[in-house]
Amino acid sequence: MPSDFDLLRPLDTEPSSPSTVDIPLAISAARRKRAIRGATYTGAVTLTVAAVTVGGLMIRSPGPATTPAQPAATTTTTATAVKAPASCTIERLPVPDGARAALVFGADPTGKFFVGRSYPKAGGYQAVIWHNGVAEEVPLPGDEEELLHDVNTSGTAVGWSYIGENTPMPFVFRDGKVTQLPGVSSGSAYAINRDGKIVGDDGAHPLLWSSPSAGPTQLPVPAGTQTAIATDIDDDGTVIGTLDNKVPYVWLPDGTHHALRLPDTDGKRFEGRLFHLRNGWAVGVANEAGGKSASGEKKAQGKVEAIRWNVRTGEMTVVGQFDKSADAVNAMGWQTGVGKQGGAKLLADEHLIALPGLAPAGGDRLADLANTLSDDGRTIGGQSDDANDNIQPVLWHCE
């Protein structure tokens, strides 16, 4: 029996390639960080929507039965019958400051503003906004992880940045200025609507800021709820979110709130998570609830479905065309996601349109992701791996 010391001894102790550590680069990166660094705060860690989304999407499962998508039932905005595009082309967006990679995470419904982040050469993260084909770095305070999540038609963007070891803070970017959202000692902002209302969380409670300068209101949750987040807000003020990472929930403009329906196949219990909302259409995922002992990924090793809800009628549709993904939804109820065989897809009513990548995807089912979808279904934002395997921010134009 080898001793504890001998056990690890065979490990290589020397890197085999020459050092790429660059001291002048460290100095210049540090100077830049110092220049954009803001005040420091304290608080607690929280769960990000991105991580939740991933939790749902990472899970592997057998394919569910196919149910065709239904046309819009009721609408408040002009979502008249639009013909599905025949095909889409890809356009690479500029990456600011020569960063090696970047991605588009959110967009306004008209497809004019896009937000996300880049991965600067010096390491770390940099929030970015794109408008008219120009990329601009948004200096969120903090030199740790950051992301702009969403932007509205006026170009007001929201997101979060870690300003301390485990402290995310919600921020809004408006008229060239970054402001911290008031009323929380830690938290995140995930979405903003046409009127500038913002939703997010403080690590435990779902929050609604009625404007970028107003203090937040806690959205009501049923007794016994441990943690809840609000993930998106519609132009009419409807908010969606998830309770305890398993109950899809909606807060309606009339002040009522309730859980959304989940699949009830074979009498099995399901759990669901909501990600995006537009014009009454909400998208998310649902998985079979496991036994008491199982948790997390294990718990969800059963069936995982992509789901679309009409939050006004309560109608629920299993989206069989997608592989457990709900990346975006528009005013017509069209969706983007990852197809059953991999690759980014647009689902426009019953039409499934493939979105080409910058480079052949090879074996990577997730090389291309369509994270945003305009109301007219013509402009999609997201990310695509280039030939060197670097994530690039892209738009797809569909005709």
Next chain:
Amino acid sequence: MRDGSEKEYIEYVSARVPALRRLAFLLAGDDHRADDLVQQTITTLFLKWRRASAAEHLDAYVRTMLVRSFVDERRLSWAKVRLFRHAPEPPPLEPSAVEDRLVVRAALARLPRRQQAVLVLRFFYDLPVDEVAATLGCTSGTVKSHTSRGLATLRRLLGEPELAATI
């Protein structure tokens, strides 16, 4: 930073890069990730140089920065947003097909990051429990439990099932 202390910083870092790369490589098991860790560490060090250079044990201070960067899973969460292109589980072990070092490396990579860091610091750097605890910002008791759990798992993964149960 004034010229004098910048010069000190450059001298210190230049001298320490080889040692930091070794530590980063032991932890990360990958040249590129190791260099990323070192780059990240020395960038932060520049920002904190005035305070750090006054530290009684500067090497330990810098080592702590690097180890904490490694164990801090959240720093890697961009990889999740980038959307789980690589499965989170490392590939299964194939002891017969590869050299010892690769087997041990693969086994180590299957442990939680904190356990990896504890094992490397204790058994490669011969650091005492309390110093590992200070480096990771946890209690000595936690270091001990990480050590025993990490070793047990490692022995099991390396094909010593009968021993795993006794630890």
